[in-house]
Amino acid sequence: MHNPPSDEVLMLRYREGDLSAFEELYRRHSGGLYRFLAWRSPRRDWVDEIAQDSWTGLHQARAQYQPQASFRTYLYQIARNRLTDLLRQPQALVADGSALDPPEPARQGADAELEARQRDRALHAAIHALPAEQKEALILQQFSGMSLEEIAALVAAPVETVKSRLRYAMRKLREHYAAAPSAREEQA
Missing domain, CATH: 1.10.1740.10 (RNA polymerase sigma factor, region 2, helix turn helix motif)
Structure with a gap:
């Protein structure tokens, strides 16, 4: 082989x-x-x-x-x-009116599909709310499969800085999801 x-x-x-x-x-x-x-x-x-x-x-x-x-x-x-x-x-400030939607889930029942779409959109929104450096490190690691060393080389930062950005990003996502149930209860 x-x-x-x-x-x-x-x-x-x-x-x-x-x-x-x-x-x-x-x-x-x-x-x-x-x-x-x-x-x-x-x-x-x-x-x-x-x-x-x-x-x-x-x-x-x-x-x-x-x-x-x-x-x-x-x-x-x-x-x-x-x-x-x-x-x-300058035209970068003019949005095209279409936020990027997460990939469509596989075909399922209507309720399951709607729930999956809502989860995907919530995750997408939570990631986009992260500070730029944290969001970039998270995307490169989780969605592009880059190693810490590759991310560090790409963003011209020490590996320890990349680790910190990832740690803060994950902490903010956990905090977002920990707060989410209480926000839903308030809306009910």
Whole structure:
């Protein structure tokens, strides 16, 4: 049984012109990159644009690629930079009127589906209410599967800082959900 090549090896192959290496990198990382952007972008209409721009940016930068950090960190940094550029533009303040909805649950009974959708929206809202640095660390770890070291490299912060951000984010989410039942009881 042979081990598949690492992302870094594939990127080096792509740098040398191996299109199949790019295809494999895209297969491995397109979903995670899209989820990262969907959670981070304040506008739904930006997600596809930034994802496409990220892959285009990767293609354009391939000749300069050096495997100093993980490939995923390299790719997400391209996406993160593009999102930051868009957020700095004046039209970034104009929302497109569509908050990002969590992924649709699998088809179930009407009551179960509604309940699942409500839970998903509540989690989505709680995560979006976190401070930006905590939200980013949580999304990268929980939805993109990044290690503490990869997150630290991406956000240019020490690993201990990333751990603290994750700890605070989880504490705030627990506090949010601990307060949620009493808020529901007050509405009843």
